[in-house]
Amino acid sequence: MLTTSAKPVKNMTKKQIQIFFERLREQRPHPKTELNYSNPFELLVAVTLSAQATDVSVNKATDKLFPVANTPEAIFALGVDGLKQYIKTIGLYNAKAENVIKACKILIEKHNSIVPDNRADLEALPGVGHKTANVVLNTAFGQATMAVDTHIFRVGNRTGLAVGKNVLEVEQRLVKVIPKEFILDSHHWLILHGRYCCIARKPKCNECVVSDVCQWSDRFEFGASKFVTTKTLEDKS
Known part of the structure; x- marks a missing residue:
């Protein structure tokens, strides 16, 4: 306790x-989240990056990343190494970069690049666990999680x-x-x-x-x- x-x-x-x-x-x-985002995909990426990191550190990274790439296709095109250059100041950035790129691939291939609004599909994405799914469902889709x-x-x-x-x-x-x-x-x-x-x-x-x-x-x-x-x-x- x-x-x-x-x-x-x-x-x-x-x-x-x-x-x-x-x-x-x-x-x-x-009240609202202190993560900076303008659409469900940006929120998904920001919350994924925020694991064991502060919102401030995530915002500093995504404020540079999102103007360059804020869709699954654009971030996937960066590749793991390209994405790392934007998020290398965030803890566990190596694993997070790999997960985000894998998640982008799944979103493109299985969900028409749209962030799903249900737990099962969200938690099937690499790097998205129960807590991250709850944040996205609540903040992006207004669900009582x-x-x-x-x-x-x-x-x-x-x-x-x-x-x-x-x-x-x-x-x-x-x-x-x-x-x-x-x-x-x-x-x-x-x-x-x-x-x-x-x-x-x-x-x-x-x-x-x-x-x-x-x-x-x-x-x-x-x-x-x-x-x-x-x-x-x-x-x-």
């Missing part, structure tokens, strides 16, 4: 979860939103407990919250808009107010 406390974290109640996402929605009414990365895994476990021992457990819990009105944008809300507020070593609990419904006992040591929770829940009664 990914918390900085040895104390067990209990799951949030339905009421707390409702408040949690109402606050995140109010804070960021229109939940891609759990390190940020979401941490937020889920630390806050009590979705306690789980592994990524799959957290994903399944999130899909089960998040109200339908929030599910489509919840992936982005949780990533951004984990990236900028509920960070790993020094979470900004004193600035957190959901600290009063968070179940992490150590949040008070990082500045969370001790005098809000009861009133907040009474207001929602």
Whole structure:
């Protein structure tokens, strides 16, 4: 379980979860990925490149790549060595270049160069796993999927939103407990919250808009107010 406390974290109640996402929605009414892209194929490539890399590093590479090649045919024409020249600043770029080129070939030959909007065909592409497919389905096609990365895994476990021992457990819990009105944008809300507020070593609990419904006992040591929770829940009664 990914918390900085040895104390067990209990799951949030339905009421707390409702408040949690109402606050995140109010804070960021229109959340979106921080990867730069203009079509489903660019998103697919960017997400594939982002594995074990930062969005910032991916954007620096794709900002140079996409003006030159942003279709399966154009990137395939670069070849592995040509693609490497654009993405060599990204971690694991050798394997990623090979996977992207192979994926482009499959898209051209089997999908008329169109990114498929279903999990089976997406996960059949080299370099596209469960998480990458979830991101593409959610962001490019508006499907209610939940891609759990390190940020979401941490937020889920630390806050009590979705306690789980592994990524799959957290994903399944999130899909089960998040109200339908929030599910489509919840992936982005949780990533951004984990990236900028509920960070790993020094979470900004004193600035957190959901600290009063968070179940992490150590949040008070990082500045969370001790005098809000009861009133907040009474207001929602």
